[in-house]
Amino acid sequence: MRRQHCFVYYDSMSTRFCVLLAFLFSLSSIPSSRGQSSASVWDGVYTAGQAGVGKAEYQANCASCHGDKLQGRGQTPPLIDSDFTSRWDGMTLGELFDKMQSSMPADRPGQLKPEQNAAILAYLLEQNHFPAGSQTLPSDADTLKPIRFIEKRPAK
Numbered sequence: 106m107r108r109q110h111c112f113v114y115y116d117s118m119s120t121r122f123c124v125l126l127a128f129l130f131s132l133s134s135i136p137s138s139r140g141q142s143s144a145s146v147w148d149g150v151y152t153a154g155q156a157g158v159g160k161a162e163y164q165a166n167c168a169s170c171h172g173d174k175l176q177g178r179g180q181t182p183p184l185i186d187s188d189f190t191s192r193w194d195g196m197t198l199g200e201l202f203d204k205m206q207s208s209m210p211a212d213r214p215g216q217l218k219p220e221q222n223a224a225i226l227a228y229l230l231e232q233n234h235f236p237a238g239s240q241t242l243p244s245d246a247d248t249l250k251p252i253r254f255i256e257k258r259p260a261k
C-alpha cells in the first residue's frame with residue numbers, strides 16, 4: 106500500500122515536471138515564431154527622402170574609402186551588389202547598423218549620430234535595389250533587429 110502511494114506521488118511529480126518542461130518549451134518558441142513573421146528589407150522599410158539625406162552623409166563620411174559609387178577600393182570592401190548583399194544575407198539590419206555605428210567611419214569610429222547612420226543605411230538599401238516605403242528606418246539597433254537582410258526577394 107505504502108509503495109503504491111509513493112508511486113502515485115512520484116507520478117504526479119513527473120507530470121508536474123513535464124508540464125514545466127512543456128511551458129519552458131512554449132516560451133522558447135515565442136521568439137522564433139516572431140522571427141518568422143518579421144519584416145525584411147523587401148518590405149519598404151525606409152523612405153526615399155531618408156535615402157536622399159543618406160546619400161549626402163555617405164558622400165561626406167564614407168565615400169573617401171568606400172568610393173563615390175559604393176564600389177570599394179583597395180582593402181575597403183564594396184557596399185553594393187552581390188559582394189555586399191551576399192555577405193549580409195541572412196543577417197539583420199540591427200547587425201549591419203551596429204557594424205556601422207561601432208566601427209565606421211574606420212578612421213573615426215562611432216562619431217556619427219544614430220540618425221545619420223540610419224539615413225546612410227537607407228541609402229545603402231536604395232542603391233542595392235531594395236524598395237522604399239512610407240516608414241522612416243528607425244535609428245536604433247534594437248528596433249532594427251527584427252528586420253531581416255535577405256539578398257533575394259522571397260517568393261510570396
Ligand code: HEC
Pocket residue numbers: 163166167168169170171180181182183184189192193204205208209210211212217225
Ligand atoms: C578610413 C576608411 C573608411 C571610412 C571613412 C569608412 N569605412 Fe567602412 N570599412 C572600411 C574598411 C577598411 C572596412 C573593412 C574592415 C571592416 O569590416 O571593419 C570597412 C567595412 C565596412 C562595412 C562592412 C562591409 C561588409 O560587407 O562586411 C560597412 C557596412 C561599412 N564599412 C560602412 C561604412 C559607412 C556607412 C561609412 C561612413 C559612415 C564607412 N564605412 C566609412 C574603411 C572605411
